[in-house]
Amino acid sequence: MPALTFALNHMTAPALTLDAFFALAVSLGMTSVEVRNDLDGNAILDGTTPSEVKSLAERHGVTIISINALQRFNEWTPARAAEAKELIDYASACGARALVLVPKNDGTGQAEGERQANLRESLTALKPLLEAAGIIGLVEPLGFEICSLRSKREAADAMKAVGGEQTFRLVHDTFHHHLAGEPDLFAELTGLVHISGVEDPAVAVSDMRDGHRVLVGPQDRLGNTNQIKALLSAGYTGPLSFEPFSPAVHDVADPKAAVAQSVSYIRETV
Known part of the structure; x- marks a missing residue:
């Protein structure tokens, strides 16, 4: 089994x-970070310029593995196209x-046929923008019942359909894999793994929300360590990025101590 590589999302x-934040990652022995555009x-x-972000990353010796995120990407409009171009340019710079x-995660665009068409339209439009910038597009299905893209299989099919x-x-x-209840992993198509746990014993799976997401530990209800084992066994070799949303x-x-404790638990259990 390959060695575990951890990354840190700024949401941590x-x-x-x-x-x-970059200093925290380095202090934990991590050289991969995710920068967010929603903090x-x-x-x-x-208003931090991309050149400032780049020089900070270089000074700390970290690699920015993603900008997180272009929201509602599968609702393609002129405004979305402009937002995508701006974020892709920022990511590149x-x-x-x-x-x-x-x-989009508001109960719209869920109809059979409609959601697949919307997804392919957006991927088709994004593909040349991403390719021109040399940036990978990381499609993240969400497990929430109101989400317009819950299935990784649907995402994988669309990626292939547009030659992407x-x-x-x-x-x-x-978290979203557990909520979606979709067993398939698609490790060969996976570019990033986000990890977080839910420990609240009282919340039903269908009621789990971002605010329940904590660091992964022994009380985790999502089966993180089993998911990680399965992904590694299936050939995933990329980073495991901590993304807890809980206050x-x-x-x-x-x-630093909290994340280090979670790292130790995962290393000992996987």
Whole structure:
């Protein structure tokens, strides 16, 4: 089985400046990071230029494996096209390897036929933009029942239908994989794995939300370590990126110790 490689998503410690976040990753022995465009008062929303982000990453010796994310990517409009171009240009200029693509998650666009057509339209439009910039598009199905793209198989089929096997990759998110209830892994098409756990014993799977997502530990209900084992056995060799959304994680006094404890648990269990 290949060695485990961990990465850090800025959502793990969203209050940290980008400089402090990169330093945290390095202190944990991680050289891969995900930068977000949805954190108020932080890059990218605070106006930090891509060249500043690139120089910070170089100074810390980290690789930006993704900008997270282009939201509602499978609802292609002129505004979405402009937003995509802007984010892809930013990703390219700051040295990021990929852009995460998140589907609309509001109960619309779910109809059979409609959602597949919307997905292919968006991938077709994104493909030349990503290829021109040398950026990978990371398609992330969400397991929520109201999401317009829950199935990795549907995403994989669409990627192949538009000839995008070299341009697009799947995100396997352990939280969303559990919620979607889709057994297939598609390790050969997976470019990134997001990891987080849910420990609250009272919440039903259908009621699990981002706020329940904590670091992976012994009380995890999502079967993270089994998912990771299965992905590695199927040939996945990329990073496992921590992406907890819970305020309980964001408020910890010592994020380094908290993440290190989760890393140790995963290493011992996988």
